[in-house]
Amino acid sequence: MSLKLWFANLRAFCREVDWRLVFLMGPRHSFTPEQWQRLDRLPGISPTIKVAAVVNVLALAWIVSLELPQAAARLVFASALLAGLLTLWIGADLWRRPTLKRLYRAYGLSAFPLGAVFGFLMAAQPQQWMQDPWNHELLIRGCAIGFFYSMATWAVAMWRNEFMADWLHDEALREQKLELAQRLSSAQIQPHFLFNSLASLQHWVAVKDDRAAPLLQSLTSYLRATLPLFDRPLLSVGEEAEAVRRYLEVMQARLGGRLRVVLDIAPDASAAQLPPGVLLTLVENAVEHGVQPQLSGGEVQLLARMQGDGSLCVEVLDDGSGPSEALLQMPPLEPFAMLRDAEASLGLQNTRLRLFQAFGPAASLSLSHRLEGGCRAQVWVQAAKS
Template sequence: MRCSTPVPAESDKLKLDWTQWIWPGPKRVFSAIEMARAGQQPWPKSIDYYVYSNVFVLLAINSNVLARGLMHWAALLGLGLSWLALWVAKTLWREPTRRRLNLSSLATAAVMIGAALLLKFHPFGLGPDLERDDRKALTLIIVAVVTLAMISWFFLVLIRSQQIAGRLRELDEQALHLKLARRLASAQIQPHFLFNTLASVQHWVDTQDPRAASTLRSFTSYLRATLPMFERESLNLTEELQIVRSYLEVMQARLGTRLQWQIEVGAGVDESLWLLPPGLLLTLVENAVGHGIEPSLRGGSIMVMVTARPAEGQVLIEVRDDGAGLAAGAQDGVGLTNSRERLQLLYGERAHLTLTPLSPGCLARLQIQTLEPTA
């Protein structure tokens, strides 16, 4: 039997929210975490200048209908109400909620009614001829300023709420993009390395070669260390070096005496504090093996060195090989390109990755600046 999903009626799509008539404003309430994440835009100072300049213009326009003795009261009243309106607006800017908007509006309406009644019954020491007109003028100023303020608050809360919601969506999209980029880059574990290693282990098992057991242990350690790369934003240097060790152990079992390797961590380097994009150091070592050692008939050696530079506030990571070296006109492959992009996402301009040809071999140098240089 064929079923179909009912299409919502056009009237359902256009249903009005009747609560907006009695309690207007945005329904969404942002949490403290959301406000800290996306609501850090400062209050625009130009709004203050705009409001106060318009108050002076309005006072100047209405100066001819105000008694001279009442002009200073009108100025104080206009500036005071404007200051109060701006103070409420800044409060709503920091927390644009429906509840705050309506409570502020109700309190302001109550103040406006009280001020109007005060003007109606307080004599202000004016003569009978001018009293009525001046009171009327002051009342109009109060009503105009307060009404304009309440309308402005409503639109301010709506716009501010939409601004924060839009910023949160933008940040969520950026986070999703970065997560997908990290997964794509981390998924670049070389398939040929996996299959060739498994083929080698299978052959050694069939021939009862003693290398099978140790290689399988190193390969298992490698896989156990690399699997978290698909979900992690960064790995510390200790974890990265463990992955590199397992990888080099497997490759040494496969290449035999054609590969020699060494990892040195200098004094003063706290491996747990330095973070790297997942698999970045592994990519540098894989390139050294794949483009330096394997193409060379005589093989070669790889040296991984980590050195702290307290005076410059940085750490230096070097991957050096004495293999075939860089080909003429060589350019970054997909792995190195992704490594540079992920490094920039994590550290920005504080990290630099360079490749330098040697005779023989190649040097990959990674400099990370995270601390202030010491004197």
């Protein structure tokens, strides 16, 4: 191997080494104020871990004070306990905000109790301190304790800093997936509904059916009402209910008396916010699976109410054959797992994704059989906690 190639390999190796970690320089990731606000949502240290940490500090303080004279043992135990409790407080602070500045501050605060004790003893009786072998043992144990606590503090800060950076990265990827799913689901306005409506319109125009003009007018009103809505992250229940009304007009023009409709939106629920397309998807599913398969047709109901605790409840009811087992078994709070269920409705999966993106676990979509027969699709959005 030539000298030039050897130096090139050495330079490449040195570039791969994180020298901040090698020289224990502290956390390497810095976060913006906006990122800290997001990181504050991470859970804190559990009570079990806090109690376990205190018990271990007591045990360590007792161990390091063994085989010492009574006075020295008390001093070592008290110093070790004080340093341990201080380190736990520092560790909790670093757990919440693992920055380089707080780590260096932790080093100073951890070393202060031990340094103050030894400095006081050595200043009070310097000759006796140097001659007594127990004091030498005491100094060695104190330095060991200080080194142990410093390394423990460093490890907490480094690990937590890396964990937070990885969590932010995973959250960014997750939001990208949700955004992509939202865009795909927003683009899915039941293409077969539009194709079927246009096919019916084309046929009625060809045979000069009087139903062609009302259908064209209803379809135009539907598109004018719905297409702008999908450019917004949230819209009111009242706004989308108007789009639902336009959709049902189109379907009534096609199905005639086979489709019966009930819309009951409470005034207080009309202002509540939902992601676009949620109500449309549920009503479209009710018409397609609950009304159209029946020769006699059926009824679709859209109900929206605000509960006493401020939660929003929206129900879409039909009197068809009811939901399939595959739909009933869809997990309510695992939006990405749902995409692996090929038998479940893509529209319902996308609806749950949009709800999860907007409200997280505070929103849910469930399907159930009605006692009277048919399907009940229910959307719950819990009130925001103050």
